[in-house]
Amino acid sequence: MASWLPETLFEIVGQGQAPSKDYYQLQVTRTQVSLRWWKISLRSEYRSTKPGEIQESHEDFLENSHLQVQIALVFGSRILEYVINLCSGHFDFLERLPDDLLLTIISYLDLEDIARLSQTSRRFSKLCESDRLWEQIVQASCDTITPHMQALAEDIGWKELFFTSKLQLQHQLRRRKQRQEEQDASDTEL
Structure with a gap:
């Protein structure tokens, strides 16, 4: 099943917690986790600081608690949990389906199930509230x-x-x- 996955499984960018202005990029591929950072500072001692990068295999990342703490500080514990799941081989294939296909699937759910699904993630909340979904539901429930x-x-x-x-x-x-x-x-x- 992993062969169906794209090379890049997950990617996110963010800024360090205040007062830091540092910029971070986290990328998870099929084989490794990469964390890149750029120091953004007006202080003279940091002006010549070069960008940094850490690359770890999935197995090494799962054992590197220091890198996990860094990711949790910058991106939050939910992102860390998601990256750990990816590195452990737990892929969320439903989350990777295109919106059009998900809307078609959701349109067959009961109203209570649509309400519950909308509470699971921002993406599903957006899809469950979308006019495209409700247009499909109305067309299925009305004769003309x-x-x-x-x-x-x-x-x-x-x-x-x-x-x-x-x-x-x-x-x-x-x-x-x-x-x-x-x-x-x-x-x-x-």
Whole structure:
């Protein structure tokens, strides 16, 4: 399964904790972990400091607690945990799927499951709240979507349209249609 993985498994950049302005790059490939840094300082003793780099194999990284602490200080404990999992061979294939495929899969879930999934990560939260997902859900649950419904969904959002009751929806569609007719009438008068 690891052969399906790209050469670079994970990459992130960040800045050291205040008051540091140092810049860091963490990269995990199939075989090694690399941490690069650049000193950013106005102090004269650091102006000639060259960038640094540490490269470790996955096995060596798992035993290097000093490097793990450095990564946790700069990027946080969740990133460290993720890198340790990658180096241990625990790959999250679901996280690597493209958004279009994930949206199609999510659209088959129950509403409660979509709500739970949205709480698992920022990426899934964004996908579960996206208009693209809710448009798919509305289209799957409605027999027909009129142009007025589509225009209303573009105004208020597909998720809002989905959770709007039928009476509210009919009322909003009627108001929208009246406004459109009034606008058309005023355009023809000019």
